[in-house]
Amino acid sequence: MTEFIHSGEEKKKFVQQMFEDISPRYDFLNHFLSFGVDLYWRRQLVKGLTLEKGQHVLDVATGTGDVGFAILKRYTDAAVIGLDYAFNMTLLAREKARRRQTGNITFVQGDGEALPFRDNSFDALTISYGFRNIGHYEVAAREFQRVLKPGGKLAILEFSQPRSKLFGHLYRFYFKQVLPRLAGLFSQSRAYRYLPESVEVFPPDREVAGMLVHAGFSTVEVQSLTFGVSKIYWAVNADQ
Ligand SMILES: C[S@@+](CC[C@H](N)C(=O)[O-])C[C@H]1O[C@@H](n2cnc3c(N)ncnc32)[C@H](O)[C@@H]1O
Structure with missing residues (x-):
């Protein structure tokens, strides 16, 4: 029995x-x-992108823009668009870009399931801790494929459940017992009850890979980070 709804409108x-x-x-x-480990996880995502000079990247579910900023730190001549469904997140991201005087980055409010971009617009598309939060995964995966150029890279960074028994117990205790209580001191605790539940119901790797292949991606690879607490799904747009 789950407390939250995990798909659909x-x-x-x-x-x-x-x-x-x-x-x-x-x-x-x-x-x-x-x-602070989240900074390391996002850096691994950015490192693995291996962008070439002047490439265009879309960061979907950008939140306050940290992946976008990390991309520009490593690939200084890239051009990044960060898109998020929550308008307040895009305001905060814009404010951060202004404070840091970061050029080549634009933030827009929009839906990952209906991207406001033409076909074949981007060389790479990143989504960090956002895919799990999407209402219709298949719709979003098809949109990602549509806006990526042929051969364009997709990188999905997500939480997952560690395989090791000991680490799994520790992780579940922290995620389900400690985290919602700690977070509740500063913010809405329901958001941090939703988080572990959404990780639990997130589809297994083979299902995610199948979904991506069905959407038109090839060579889906899964990279495990920190005993499997996070994962990166790497895929390439198979369109020629
Ligand atoms: C956990 S945050 C991740 C933010 C950021 N990528 C990071 O790594 O910190 C998830 C974000 O996904 C966004 N989101 C959820 N559904 C979305 C959708 N359909 N389209 C675009 N963004 C969405 C939320 O508004 C939220 O900012």
């Missing part, structure tokens, strides 16, 4: 509102609750 509305509401505390809680 109802999930979509709930998730959007939740992120609108927690946006002011989002960055702080991210770093605090993950002991």
Whole structure:
């Protein structure tokens, strides 16, 4: 029995509102609750992208833009667009870009399931801790394939459940018992009850890979990070 709805329109509305509401505390809680390891996970995503000069990247579910900023730090002549469904997140991301005087990055409000871009627009598409939150995974996967150029790279960074028994117990205890209580001191605890539940119901690797292949991607590879607490799904747009 789950407390939250994990697919469809109802999930979509709930998730959007939740992120609108927690946006002011989002960055702080991210770093605090993950002991800063989230920065390492995003860096692994960015490192693995291996972009060439002047390439265009779309960061879907960008939140406050950290993946976009990390991309530009490593690939200084890339051009990045960050898109998020929660308007407040895009405002915070824009404010960060202004403070840091980061060029070559634009933030827009939009839906990952209906991307406001032409076919074959991007060399790479990243989505970090966002795919799990999407209402209709298959629809989003097809959109990702549509806006990517042939041979374009897709990188999905997501939480997952560690395989090791000992680490799995520790992880579940922290994620289900500690994290919602700690987060509840600073923000809405329901958001941090939703988080572990959404990780639990997220489809297994072979299903995610099957979905991506069905959407038109090839060579789906899964990279495990920190005993499997996070994973990166790497895929290439098979369109020729
Ligand atoms: C956990 S946050 C991740 C933010 C950022 N990528 C990061 O790594 O910190 C998930 C984000 O997904 C966004 N999101 C959820 N559904 C979306 C959709 N359909 N289209 C675009 N963004 C969406 C939320 O608004 C939220 O900002």
